[in-house]
Amino acid sequence: MRMNLEYGFNNESLPKFKEYKIKEINNIKYVVPKILKENMSNYSLIDFDDYKEDDKPLIDFINLGKLSLEEKENTDSLVIEYVNKYGLLGLIHDFPVNRYYTLEKEVLLKEFNYINNKDYFTTIELIEYFKIFFPTTTEEEIKKLIEKINKFIYEHSMEKFISPEINNLIYKNEKYCERVNMIIKYAQFMYNTLKELKKDNGEYIDTREINKLESNHIRVNLEYDGLTIHIRSLKEYIDEDFKLYAIQEKKYLKLCKHCGKAFIASNPKAIYDTFSCKNQENVYNSRARLSSNVTKTKNGLTVKVTPSEELSNELLKNPEKN
Numbered sequence: 278m279r280m281n282l283e284y285g286f287n288n289e290s291l292p293k294f295k296e297y298k299i300k301e302i303n304n305i306k307y308v309v310p311k312i313l314k315e316n317m318s319n320y321s322l323i324d325f326d327d328y329k330e331d332d333k334p335l336i337d338f339i340n341l342g343k344l345s346l347e348e349k350e351n352t353d354s355l356v357i358e359y360v361n362k363y364g365l366l367g368l369i370h371d372f373p374v375n376r377y378y379t380l381e382k383e384v385l386l387k388e389f390n391y392i393n394n395k396d397y398f399t400t401i402e403l404i405e406y407f408k409i410f411f412p413t414t415t416e417e418e419i420k421k422l423i424e425k426i427n428k429f430i431y432e433h434s435m436e437k438f439i440s441p442e443i444n445n446l447i448y449k450n451e452k453y454c455e456r457v458n459m460i461i462k463y464a465q466f467m468y469n470t471l472k473e474l475k476k477d478n479g480e481y482i483d484t485r486e487i488n489k490l491e492s493n494h495i496r497v498n499l500e501y502d503g504l505t506i507h508i509r510s511l512k513e514y515i516d517e518d519f520k521l522y523a524i525q526e527k528k529y530l531k532l533c534k535h536c537g538k539a540f541i542a543s544n545p546k547a548i549y550d551t552f553s554c555k556n557q558e559n560v561y562n563s564r565a566r567l568s569s570n571v572t573k574t575k576n577g578l579t580v581k582v583t584p585s586e587e588l589s590n591e592l593l594k595n596p597e598k599n
Contacts, residue, residue, distance in 0.1 A: 291511065292445060292449050293364030294311065295320065297309065297365070299353045306456065309454040323363060334511065334515060337363070341355055343538060356461065364448070369453070371510065372387060372392060377430055410455065412454070414452045444510075467519065469486060470519075474523055475528070528542075528545055535555070
C-alpha cells in the first residue's frame with residue numbers, strides 16, 4: 278500500500294523565513310527569524326516533494342539529536358544549521374489536544390509535551406500558551422492574532438481552507454519563535470527512539486519512550502491507490518515519516534554501525550551509511566585483531582603466536598617433552 282505525506286490539502290509548500298538566529302528572551306534561548314533588509318524577501322518555502330527520495334528533513338533531525346548529545350558546546354550552531362534549511366518545527370500546533378485550541382479559553386495539553394514535561398494531561402490559559410511562542414508580543418497583540426485565527430475558522434467550513442491560512446498567520450509572523458531546548462529535546466528523543474527500535478531480538482526495549490511518539494490532529498484520506506497523510510507542520514512531517522519507516526517489516530531507517538548517524542538504506546541488510554564508514558570500520562577491526570596479538574614489554578614488542586590445533590594436541594599428549 279502506498280502512503281504519501283502531503284502538507285495541507287493541496288500539497289502546498291510550508292512557509293519559513295530565509296534565516297534564523299539564536300536570541301535570549303527572558304533568560305530563555307529562542308530561535309527567532311532574522312529579518313533582512315526591507316527591500317529583500319524574508320520568506321522562502323519548503324516543498325516536501327523535494328525530499329521524497331532521501332527523507333533529509335527526518336534524517337538530518339535525528340542526526341541533530343545525536344550530535345547535540347556529543348557536541349553540547351555546539352548545540353546552538355547545530356540547531357541554527359537545521360532550522361535555516363528546513364524552518365521551525367511548528368510546535369505551537371503540536372502540544373494542544375484540541376485541533377482548534379484558539380476557540381477555547383484554556384488549552385488542554387497532551388501528555389509528554391515539552392512545556393511542563395508531564396506524562397499526563399494539563400491545562401494552560403490560552404494567552405499564556407501563546408506567550409511561550411510569542412514572548413515579545415503584547416497581550417493585546419496576541420488577542421488580535423487569536424481573533425484573526427478564529428475568524429478563518431468561523432468563515433470556512435472545510436479544513437483545506439483553514440489550515441493554510443492559520444499557518445500563514447503564525448509561521449510568517451516575525452515574532453513567532455521556538456525554544457532551543459524544546460527543539461533539542463525532541464531531536465534527542467527521536468535519536469534515542471531509533472536506537473531502541475534497532476535493537477536485536479532478545480535485547481530490552483524501552484517501550485515507554487517509544488510510546489511517547491504520538492501525533493495529534495493528523496488527517497488521513499483513503500485514495501484509490503493508498504493513503505494520504507495530511508500534515509500542517511515540519512514536526513508532523515518528521516513524526517509521520519519516522520512512523521512509516523518504523524512499521525516496515527524490512528528496516529530501511531538505520532543507524533550506521535561505524536559513525537552512528539541515521540541514514541536510509543537502499544538495502545535492508547546494509548549496516549553502513551557510506552563506503553568510507555565501511556572501509557574505516559574494516560581498518561579498525563583489523564587493527565583490533567592485530568593489537569590483541571601484540572603486547573608491549575620492556576624489551577620491545579612481543580608477538581603472541583597461537584599454536585595450531587595439531588601442535589596443541591601433540592603438546593598435550595607428550596607433556597614430558599616440554
